[in-house]
Amino acid sequence: MDGPVVVGDYALVVDARYGSTVRMVTERERPAPIRREAIRLLPRRRPVPLGRSAEVAALCRAVGDGGLIQVYGPPGIGTSTLIRHVASETEGAGVVYLDARYRETDDLAQEIFEACYETGGYVPSAAELRRLMAGVAVTVYLDNADLTRDQIIALADSAPDATLVFTGHQRVLLGDDGFALEVGGLDRTTGMELLARELGTLPPSEEATAVALCDVAEGRPLPLLRAAALARAAEDADIRLPRPGHVAELIPLVLGRLDEPATNALHLLATFGAAVDASDVRGLTGRADAAELCDRLVRLGLATAEEGGYRCLPDVFPLIVQLRPAPFPADQIWHYYATWLNRPGTTPDQVAVRSRVLERAVELTLSAGRPDAAVRLARAAEPLLARSRRLDAWARMLGLGYKAAEAAGDEGAKAYFLHEEGVRSLLRGRRVVAAMLIGAAFQLWRVLGNEHGTAAAQHVAPFLPSPSTPPPVAPGATPDSLAGQNSLAGHNAPAGHNPPAGHDPVAAHHSMTAHSSLAGHGSSAMPGAAPSPASHMASLAPGPPPPAPVPTLPSLPAGAAATNASAAGAMPHTAAGVATHGSAAAGTAVSGAAGGLASTVVGAGLAAKTAALVGLVVALVIGAAVVNVASQVITRQGGPSEPTGLAGNWSTGQGPVTVVATGSDSYLIKSRCDGDLNITGSGGSYHAQVPVHDRRCTGSVLGTATLTIVVTPDGSTANVTATSQVPSFECFICGRWTRMPSN
Missing domain, CATH: 1.10.10 (Arc Repressor Mutant, subunit A)
Structure with missing residues (x-):
């Protein structure tokens, strides 16, 4: 759509060249949303979940009762499969299924509204949205909604008569908030049924292996699906499942089959x-x-x-x-999406669906040393995001665009992104922040002599808190002489005037935010409490994305495609050195703190030193959805020893670990973070519930992890895995442990 977008009481006129403007709308001009007769926004169908009849029944009863419903469980356990199935089978007034990954509550509320109404390009205010959604008894399914309790409740308040079902890794509903359904692992019988379904038939000769695989998988469907996929991909006519001890190597084995x-x-x-x-x-x-x-x-x-x-x-x-140690070519990504965004047929809604991918495209282009191209890509995407009515996604792109403009030294682009965020803040009712940003953009436009930019800022000025009027700008004025002025008066610097080298008018504007003229306009911000324009823009950019490939990691050995599933440890791999490259911490590396379930983000130069620390380490990558369970295979140290259960000294990729027997089926590991960690089990299978920390064990416990250790029959090695509901959990000591000889 090319016309204005009505947001609350304002009509937004998007101008991708000189900066957007707004005007007030009358009641006659305001769109009149029409409720849809049929509300059916369903997910794509997947196979019926096996062994989930009890969970399906419980969820259907909860949906019938209405209110807030959370379905939670560790990654890969099947929460998405469960709610997709129930959403597809739900009947009644209406069903809306949305993927909430990378989406904020305001954008989700708008998507729910648009699923229920023909909106005419309207973004209602929070109060108007509640009025319109009152009486709309729709069932909304939000997949991958790792939101806080307050965010979920706020989203539910925006649709007061809707039933809201959402998935997440950790339980967030408390007490009377609503119904919480935990999804556990599949039992052995269901695991066998899943393998048989994927293989078409399960030969009797493979039944014992299938039973063992189900036990090692601990009820998680994904390892079983991968095992079946590997068996299907084998060139042999006979179906042969991988051995249970090779579950940790399933991914590299499957990768080895790819063309x-x-x-x-x-x-x-x-x-x-x-x-x-x-x-x-x-x-x-x-x-x-x-x-x-x-x-x-x-x-x-x-x-x-x-x-x-x-x-x-x-x-x-x-x-x-x-x-593939190097990332996918950034210039190829930039050229493709720049061309796509500028096609006449590209719609705002198509851009909104791709918002996270476009953010990554800008980040990758910036990381590749092309900030100028990143600026152009962000400027091509943000007007379409504004027209898409996804104001949160629009904000993230503005933050990335400003960051790219800073890197490129493009003062005009900085002014443009400041102006657009000022307009967006005004639409969201943050008038003091809007005044700060529009004022900063205006100062830059004046210094650059851009009459169109200053005119756009002046057009927005009547809707902002009124600052004091400074004296006129004299010919030859410098940014330093303007630093104390916060006016949108029509006084432009002479054309062609450039700021002195090294001066940042936006940073200089920080001193202007404390003006008393900004107080008392319906904002909770106190005079002087507002951040600088630059820091505000930095806060908009998305958090660290999944880490880019790191060229220092070892390659898979040659001939990996010919690796047989029965060759234990034939494809050594390590994820302990994976680094995060994101908008907030480019070039940092993930490393665990020794002696406990702790984590931190450290400088890349410290990664090698930290990797040598001794102890039990589980790392959490802050703000990045990276790896649920990372594994490593280490070189055998010393000769074989007599099997002694789990007790003894073990060599891991992070150093030696000593396991002490405290009973017939109980063991203990010393942890610096938590003291004694208790492990139970027998017959070669052992388990422990252990805390997950952050900030080198100094922060609060973020959650728990389930540690599973499966010792081979000869007692010489052990396969170690871990799962956790903590987002972006990563285990560095998972994989192959080797028993060290007794002294």
């Missing part, structure tokens, strides 16, 4: 870390069969098909990094 086109497609998905539309995969890879390639990756358990496209699964990422 070059499929590997290239997976590399692209991993580079973005978000759902990529099949048409974009086709355009970026040049493969006409891109959709078929991505569907194959889904069947192999390497990717997932979502409403927005295809996404690489988190625990696949470190392995594809080893195969």
Whole structure:
């Protein structure tokens, strides 16, 4: 749509060249939304979840009762499959299914509103939205909604008569907030049924292996799906499942079966870390069969098909990094999306669906040393995001654009992004922040002698708190002489006037935010409490994305495609050195603090030193959906020893670990963070519930992890895995442990 977008009491006139403007709308001009007769926004169908009849029944009863409902469980346990199935089967007044990944509550509320109404390009105010949604008894399913309790309740308040069902990894509903349903692992019988369904038939000769695989998988469907995929991909006519001790090596074994086109497609998905539309995969890879390639990756358990496209699964990422150390070419990404955004047929709604992918495209272009190209890409995307009525996604792109403009030294682009964020803040009712940003943009426009920019800022001025009027700008004035002025008066610097080198008018404007003229205009901000324009813009950019590939990781050995599933440890891999490259911490590396379930983000130069620390380490990557369980295979140290259960000294990738027997089926590991960590089990299978920390064990406990240790029959090695409901959880000591000889 090319006309104005009505947001609350304002009509937004998007101007991608000189800066957007607003005007007040009358009641006659305000769109009159019309409720849809049929509200059916359903997910794509997936196979019926096996072994979930009790959970399906419980969820259906809860939906019938209405209110807030959370379905939660560790990653890969099947929460998405469960609510997709129930959403597809739900009958009644209306059903809306949305993927909430990377989306804020205001944008989600707008999407729910648009699913229920023909809106005419209208974004109602919070109060008007509640009025319009009152009486709309729709059932809304929000998948991947790792939101806080307050965010969920605020979203529910925007649709007071809706039933809201959402998934997450951690329980957030408390007491009388609503109904919470925990999803646990599949039992052995269901696991066997899942394997049989995926294989078509389960030969009697493989039943014992299937039973063992189900036990090792601990009820998680994904390892079983990968095991079945590996068996299907084998060249032998007879179905042969991988051995239970090789579950930790399933991903590299499956990767070894991929041909070059499929590997290239997976590399692209991993580079973005978000759902990529099949048409974009086709355009970026040049493969006409891109959709078929991505569907194959889904069947192999390497990717997932979502409403927005295809996404690489988190625990696949470190392995594809080893195969392709360099990111997908940034210039190719930039050129493709710049061309796509400028096509006449590209719609705001298409851009909104791709908002996270476009953010990554800007970040990748910036990281590749092309800030000028990143600025152009952000400027091409943000007007369409503004017209899409997704004001939160618009804000993130503005933050990234400003960051790119700073890197490029493009003062005009900085002024433009400041102006646009000022307009967006005004639309959101943040008039003091809007005045600060529009004032900063105006100062830059004046210094640059841009009459169109100053005119756009002056057009917005009547809707802002009125600052005091400074004296006119004399010819030859400098930014220093303007630093104390916060006016949108029509006085421009002479054309061609440039600021002195090294001066930042935006930073200088920080001193202007404390003016008493900004107080008392309906904002909670006190005079002087507002951040600088630059820091405000920095806060808009999205958090660290999934880490870009790191070239220092070792490659998979040559001939990996010929690796047999029975060759234990034939594909060594490590994810301990995966670094995060994001908008907030470019070039940092993830490393655990020794002696407990702790984590921190440290400088890249410290990664090698930290990797040598001794102890039990589980790392959490702050703000980045990276890897659920990262594993590593280490070199055997010393000769074999007599099996002694779990007790003894073990060599791990982080150093030695000593396990002490405290009873017939109980063991203990010393942890610096938490003291004694208790492990129980027998017969080669051991488990522990352990805390997950942050900030080198100094912060609060973020959650718990389930540690599973499976010792081989000869007692010489052990496979270690861990799962957690903590987002972006990563385990550094998971994988192969080797028993060290007794002294």
